[in-house]
Amino acid sequence: MLDRHYPHMYEKACTLVLYFAMSSMQGYWGINMNNQANEQDKRRGLTFDAIVNSKDVEQALFLICEQYPIGHSTYHLAQTIALEQNVDAPFVRTTYPANWVARYLLKDYVKIDPVLKEGMMRALPYDWSEIEPSKEAIELLIDFQSHGLGAGGYSIPITDKVGRRALFSLNSLPEEENWGEIVEQFKEDWIELGQVLHKKAIQELYGDVDPAPTLSPRELETLHWTALGKDYKDIAIILDVSEHTIRTYMRTARLKLNCSSMTQAVAKASKLRLINP
Amino acid sequence: MFLTVQANEYHKYPTLLQQMFKLRKKVFADQLNWDVPVEGDYEKDSYDALNPVYLMWCNDEKTKLYGVVRLMPTTGPTLLYDVFRKTFPDVISFEAPGIWEGTRMCIDQELLSEDHPEIEPGYAFSMLLLALCEVAIKHGIHTMVSNYEPQMKRVYRRAGIDVNELGRSADYGKYPVCCSTFEVSKQVLATMRSKLGVNAPLYQIPSPKRSIADYVLEAA
Numbered sequence: 236m237l238d239r240h241y242p243h244m245y246e247k248a249c250t251l252v253l254y255f256a257m258s259s260m261q262g263y264w265g266i267n268m269n270n271q272a273n274e275q276d277k278r279r280g281l282t283f284d285a286i287v288n289s290k291d292v293e294q295a296l297f298l299i300c301e302q303y304p305i306g307h308s309t310y311h312l313a314q315t316i317a318l319e320q321n322v323d324a325p326f327v328r329t330t331y332p333a334n335w336v337a338r339y340l341l342k343d344y345v346k347i348d349p350v351l352k353e354g355m356m357r358a359l360p361y362d363w364s365e366i367e368p369s370k371e372a373i374e375l376l377i378d379f380q381s382h383g384l385g386a387g388g389y390s391i392p393i394t395d396k397v398g399r400r401a402l403f404s405l406n407s408l409p410e411e412e413n414w415g416e417i418v419e420q421f422k423e424d425w426i427e428l429g430q431v432l433h434k435k436a437i438q439e440l441y442g443d444v445d446p447a448p449t450l451s452p453r454e455l456e457t458l459h460w461t462a463l464g465k466d467y468k469d470i471a472i473i474l475d476v477s478e479h480t481i482r483t484y485m486r487t488a489r490l491k492l493n494c495s496s497m498t499q500a501v502a503k504a505s506k507l508r509l510i511n512p
Numbered sequence: 513m514f515l516t517v518q519a520n521e522y523h524k525y526p527t528l529l530q531q532m533f534k535l536r537k538k539v540f541a542d543q544l545n546w547d548v549p550v551e552g553d554y555e556k557d558s559y560d561a562l563n564p565v566y567l568m569w570c571n572d573e574k575t576k577l578y579g580v581v582r583l584m585p586t587t588g589p590t591l592l593y594d595v596f597r598k599t600f601p602d603v604i605s606f607e608a609p610g611i612w613e614g615t616r617m618c619i620d621q622e623l624l625s626e627d628h629p630e631i632e633p634g635y636a637f638s639m640l641l642l643a644l645c646e647v648a649i650k651h652g653i654h655t656m657v658s659n660y661e662p663q664m665k666r667v668y669r670r671a672g673i674d675v676n677e678l679g680r681s682a683d684y685g686k687y688p689v690c691c692s693t694f695e696v697s698k699q700v701l702a703t704m705r706s707k708l709g710v711n712a713p714l715y716q717i718p719s720p721k722r723s724i725a726d727y728v729l730e731a732a
């Protein structure tokens with residue numbers, strides 16, 4: 236009936252049905268993608284808190300391995316690097332098995348370890364497949380794999396304001412076939428966690444705890460408005476800057492306060508009387 | 513081609529590095545009159561000693577340098593932090609992993625127009641910005657902090673980059689120098705590519721033809 240008398244209505248109805256079908260599908264996929272992003276953010280937050288609350292760096296590394304599809308992780312702080320000499324008196328913590336650590340020390344692999352050698356020079360995070368395959372490097376990796384360790388790896392160089400250099404390395408599970416995809420998915424989170432781990436190490440070594448970090452006026456304003464229930468879009472309008480800038484202030488303020496979430500950061504800033512919402 | 517050169521590979525590219533220091537002297541000291549340290553033909557400052565990353569635009573033979581930008585993580589010592597921290601407290605807040613500083617960005621117009629007369633100067637700068645965006649995404653960088661003269665803002669906009677100015681310093685050169693941040697994301701990359709009419713990646717992470725793992729597999 237409808238089609239004969241009101242062909243355009245029929246068409247419209249069909250379009251509407253299609254539209255709803257499509258938008259609900261989009262909604263479905265949208266939710267799905269959000270779920271994945273939320274899931275990943277939850278994982279990052281959990282790991283962040285685990286590192287902050289861990290007993291020491293070594294325990295933190297084991298906790299990181301529990302959260303991500305990786306085999307092992309290592310944190311290496313170069314305390315002094317003398318020119319033309321090897322890395323001196325480093326602070327190293329790792330989840331590698333004792334037999335590999337013993338082997339590494341016995342063979343004095345620290346002198347030829349290509350991951351470490353390049354890592355202390357590089358500034359950008361890198362996959363181990365980017366390393367120049369020198370003779371020593373190949374021999375070391377053959378030995379490494381004969382200890383049942385995975386061939387894939389990703390290393391993140393860390394530099395702090397006083398110029399200390401560290402390297403946070405993640406090693407794949409043995410027989411891992413999707414290492415590239417895993418790195419692609421988690422690298423940004425790992426880069427953030429590397430910084431948290433570095434703070435932990437400095438704290439463990441020197442007892443450097445800064446209870447009240449210096450926050451910029453914009454960071455304080457962002458925290459203040461967040462405390463009053465505004466989101467980054469609202470705050471961007473209030474402060475008349477871009478949404479990305481506000482998200483960046485949120486991130487830097489959160490990291491300075493060493494918190495895994497904005498809720499935590501706001502609570503900590505209030506407790507430290509940095510803001511009075 | 514676009515190439516990232518880090519301290520572990522400086523020794524491989526002595527010519528490109530020399531050309532870079534010369535080009536920087538020509539652009540920043542001679543043309544823009546910036547208050548930068550000059551040693552003979554070179555412009556080189558203390559941050560060059562801190563193992564920065566140089567993103568270079570060069571010919572495929574890696575013998576001629578067309579443009580360059582210096583990259584440093586904001587978690588470490590950086591130029592903009594030191595220059596702007598007294599006057600602009602917000603600039604110093606931009607220190608976090610994933611936020612990097614890009615400084616001394618310049619193009620060798622003469623050399624480029626000899627080899628590529630079809631590329632006009634503004635477009636050349638945009639190409640370097642696009643390569644920078646690709647480098648950032650590949651290495652988990654989500655925000656760049658950068659400095660430039662006010663008239664360059666147009667070039668950034670035309671390239672599809674939305675800059676957020678944080679402050680200006682008057683005592684730098686002839687003109688004030690702006691300090692800005694901009695977002696780097698897959699969305700920004702897509703906008704830039706369509707604005708510049710580029711549809712293939714400009715940059716690839718330098719890696720050996722055969723990785724260590726390949727050699728190890730062969731040996732096994």
